[in-house]
Amino acid sequence: MTDIALSRAEVEALCLKAARGAGMEWGLAEEAGFAAGWLAARGIDAAAELLDHLTQNADGWPTLSPIPAPVHWAASGAQLCPIALGAALSDRASAADGPCAAPLTTATVHQPILVIPFLAACVKAGDTALALRCGEISLLIDALGAPFEDLARLSHLRSAALSLHPMPATPRAIAPTALPRIAPKPLPGLRRWRGTPPCPPPTPHAKGPARRPATTTER
Amino acid sequence: MTHPAPDYPDVSAFRRPADVVMRLARMGSAHPSRLSFLRVLLRRIKSEGWQIDRPLWQVDANGVGRAVYRAKGPARTYSLVAFAHDLPDDQRSDRVIATAWDATFALFDGEPDAADLARLAANVPLQEAGRVSPRELTLARANRSVRLFRHVVNTLAKGTQPTPQSLDEVGYLMRTTAVYGAGKFGAADRAVIADRDELSTPFQAEMLTVWLIRAFTVDLVDHLAATKGGAKAVPLDRTLRRRLGVGNSTGLGMAPFLVRHPVLLNNWMAVREEALARVRALPEATGEAVQALHTALTAATDNAHRWRSDHPIQKGKLTDLRADLARVAGHLTQWPGTASLPWNRLWLWAESALTVEGQEALASVMLEPHGDLVDGLTCCLGADEAAQFRLNGAATVDATRAALAQHYDWALRVDFTLPDAQARFWYVSEEKLEPRLGARQTEPGADREQPLGIARMAADLDAALVAYTGETSVAEFALRHPEHRLMLRRVQIARRHPYAEVRDNLIAETMLPIDLMRCKLAFFGASHFDPRSDKWVRISLFQGEPFPDDLSNA
Numbered sequence: 001m002t003d004i005a006l007s008r009a010e011v012e013a014l015c016l017k018a019a020r021g022a023g024m025e026w027g028l029a030e031e032a033g034f035a036a037g038w039l040a041a042r043g044i045d046a047a048a049e050l051l052d053h054l055t056q057n058a059d060g061w062p063t064l065s066p067i068p069a070p071v072h073w074a075a076s077g078a079q080l081c082p083i084a085l086g087a088a089l090s091d092r093a094s095a096a097d098g099p100c101a102a103p104l105t106t107a108t109v110h111q112p113i114l115v116i117p118f119l120a121a122c123v124k125a126g127d128t129a130l131a132l133r134c135g136e137i138s139l140l141i142d143a144l145g146a147p148f149e150d151l152a153r154l155s156h157l158r159s160a161a162l163s164l165h166p167m168p169a170t171p172r173a174i175a176p177t178a179l180p181r182i183a184p185k186p187l188p189g190l191r192r193w194r195g196t197p198p199c200p201p202p203t204p205h206a207k208g209p210a211r212r213p214a215t216t217t218e219r
Numbered sequence: 220m221t222h223p224a225p226d227y228p229d230v231s232a233f234r235r236p237a238d239v240v241m242r243l244a245r246m247g248s249a250h251p252s253r254l255s256f257l258r259v260l261l262r263r264i265k266s267e268g269w270q271i272d273r274p275l276w277q278v279d280a281n282g283v284g285r286a287v288y289r290a291k292g293p294a295r296t297y298s299l300v301a302f303a304h305d306l307p308d309d310q311r312s313d314r315v316i317a318t319a320w321d322a323t324f325a326l327f328d329g330e331p332d333a334a335d336l337a338r339l340a341a342n343v344p345l346q347e348a349g350r351v352s353p354r355e356l357t358l359a360r361a362n363r364s365v366r367l368f369r370h371v372v373n374t375l376a377k378g379t380q381p382t383p384q385s386l387d388e389v390g391y392l393m394r395t396t397a398v399y400g401a402g403k404f405g406a407a408d409r410a411v412i413a414d415r416d417e418l419s420t421p422f423q424a425e426m427l428t429v430w431l432i433r434a435f436t437v438d439l440v441d442h443l444a445a446t447k448g449g450a451k452a453v454p455l456d457r458t459l460r461r462r463l464g465v466g467n468s469t470g471l472g473m474a475p476f477l478v479r480h481p482v483l484l485n486n487w488m489a490v491r492e493e494a495l496a497r498v499r500a501l502p503e504a505t506g507e508a509v510q511a512l513h514t515a516l517t518a519a520t521d522n523a524h525r526w527r528s529d530h531p532i533q534k535g536k537l538t539d540l541r542a543d544l545a546r547v548a549g550h551l552t553q554w555p556g557t558a559s560l561p562w563n564r565l566w567l568w569a570e571s572a573l574t575v576e577g578q579e580a581l582a583s584v585m586l587e588p589h590g591d592l593v594d595g596l597t598c599c600l601g602a603d604e605a606a607q608f609r610l611n612g613a614a615t616v617d618a619t620r621a622a623l624a625q626h627y628d629w630a631l632r633v634d635f636t637l638p639d640a641q642a643r644f645w646y647v648s649e650e651k652l653e654p655r656l657g658a659r660q661t662e663p664g665a666d667r668e669q670p671l672g673i674a675r676m677a678a679d680l681d682a683a684l685v686a687y688t689g690e691t692s693v694a695e696f697a698l699r700h701p702e703h704r705l706m707l708r709r710v711q712i713a714r715r716h717p718y719a720e721v722r723d724n725l726i727a728e729t730m731l732p733i734d735l736m737r738c739k740l741a742f743f744g745a746s747h748f749d750p751r752s753d754k755w756v757r758i759s760l761f762q763g764e765p766f767p768d769d770l771s772n773a
Contacts, residue, residue, distance in 0.1 A: 009402025026670045027704020091612025091694035
């Protein structure tokens with residue numbers, strides 16, 4: 001099978017819907033779409049990695065959240081969700097104990113490639129750079145992202161702990177890569193998630209019967 | 220285009236507040252103006268002297284074939300590739316589930332070669348079932364208005380022109396049922412074209428597509444009339460044809476757009492409100508401007524009389540509009556007078572004397588004489604939405620609650636224990652992935668509700684924040700409450716973008732989705748808004764505007 005060229009908008013929309021369908025809250029599902037789109041725009045097809053993550057964890061999002069602390073971010077469960085971790089790191093981009101201010105390590109992260117877009121958002125907001133060590137792989141993340149080869153190697157790492165060091169920002173040109181392409185294999189899986197009810201009840205107000213609308217039964 | 224100096228005087232005292240502007244009833248009375256996207260496109264094409272021609276026309280006697288329309292600007296060339304089909308009458312459907320159309324189109328970035336055309340011929344006629352590439356900016360399709368299309372072909376074939384009345388009754392030869400852009404079905408992402416001057420205003424590729432489709436529809440009737448009538452046939456008269464626009468049939472799919480794009484919505488509204496404020500702040504009304512105002516009012520009045528709808532709500536609004544425009548005409552006999560700030564006086568009079576429909580129509584009419592003052596603002600209509608995406612975790616619970624109190628007081632006042640306050644829910648149909656509205660009490664599916672009930676989400680967020688001390692960071696709160704993350708982002712956007720939120724409850728029993736659609740379509744430049752129910756509408760684009768060869772010959 002040849003790869004399918006998806007636009008970044010399509011990658012974002014597909015991954016947002018898949019993440020929501022797999023039970024992520026809307027705001028985090030948006031972050032999942034952002035992360036997949038960011039990587040796709042840099043030539044990294046992370047669709048399979050996201051699908052793997054969604055499939056493995058669809059029942060346990062709350063236990064994948066990080067516990068931020070100075071020096072080391074632990075996991076509340078066995079592994080950290082890269083989206084929840086990435087969002088929490090990005091939220092603390094300018095905090096005194098945030099990733100741009102002092103070195104920190106994390107518990108094991110599932111599909112760590114998906115954290116990179118958030119680290120790039122951090123360095124943009126924090127006007128710094130970040131040195132990342134993840135398993136055997138080291139890479140420097142600056143406002144433009146990270147070199148394609150490093151990202152490609154990282155995308156093969158299924159889980160690893162992260163070690164982050166803030167660095168002075170040094171302007172570095174990274175050539176934009178080809179248009180987003182993703183392998184066709186994970187597409188059916190992502191599309192299947194797209195239409196599934198989210199795991200946690202959406203809000204305390206939702207009182208509708210827990211069946212889907214009659215018009216949407218086609219699968 | 221005149222760009223006003225950056226130190227343009229502060230006119231904020233004349234700007235309407237979001238509590239007035241962002242109500243659904245007022246948004247649902249929006250009128251196109253010179254700031255509308257199709258007007259921006261036509262001004263540019265005219266001022267930059269774009270050359271438009273038709274390098275390919277291969278259409279047979281049955282109206283089947285292909286054509287290319289080439290629009291050459293100073294920096295780049297864009298080509299509309301059109302495929303004309305022979306569609307049996309029983310297959311013609313405006314619904315999004317249709318699988319065949321009278322004509323299908325793509326806007327190509329540059330000039331397509333034979334290989335491009337072959338690739339497009341294999342995909343464009345399939346629409347959603349095909350794929351386009353980053354070389355394409357839009358994908359669109361259109362159906363004939365069977366009655367008018369046939370009538371015009373037959374009339375021209377006999378060597379006579381159709382009557383203006385027969386054209387006005389429908390107003391278009393074809394109506395588009397979808398114009399997709401921004402990365403849909405493999406097309407170029409918005410980011411690919413956002414830096415291009417000529418496409419930086421929103422929806423310029425889509426507007427160019429529709430404008431060239433309009434030329435195609437007239438070429439097609441001329442071609443079929445000539446085939447049918449031979450030497451007797453005449454082409455459609457150049458003055459008459461201006462009465463024809465391109466119809467557009469739009470369902471609920473469009474309604475959530477403005478809610479999903481708060482920064483963009485803010486920028487559209489802010490540009491229009493700044494433009495109106497600038498006009499109101501003018502110290503005098505020159506003779507030239509007064510003359511132009513009268514001309515614009517006459518055009519608006521003519522338009523209101525040609526505007527037809529059978530929908531009870533729209534009929535009432537049209538009655539209001541016609542009466543209001545007559546009132547304005549009467550008032551203008553005494554205006555501008557000699558007192559200060561004549562434009563502001565006119566506006567304040569309108570607020571006290573006219574319905575919302577009339578006020579919004581007058582706002583558009585008042586902008587018309589002041590291109591030098593307001594056209595430069597259209598460079599601010601676009602938005603870098605990605606730049607507003609990151610949540611600022613350093614903000615505090617106090618600051619968030621203060622922002623909710625300031626920008627969402629309309630939402631916090633809603634009593635969500637009342638069934639009517641959340642009678643509906645938005646969901647996405649699995650069949651076509653299109654937004655739909657469900658009734659919460661009687662229909663299943665609320666467990667899959669889309670996050671468009673902003674008022675309730677704001678109230679839920681506020682209630683959750685109460686449990687935290689004021690200095691708690693948003694980062695800390697968001698970690699414990701991922702269910703509020705989406706709304707936290709919106710609140711932070713609203714702090715910087717006062718017109719970002721529709722200030723009405725979008726899941727209330729009384730909510731009318733057509734109000735959202737009319738607002739968006741008015742920014743497109745659509746006229747003759749005609750709801751066919753409270754969930755789908757027909758409109759016309761480019762009616763009364765020039766054709767490509769009108770501009771080239773000018």
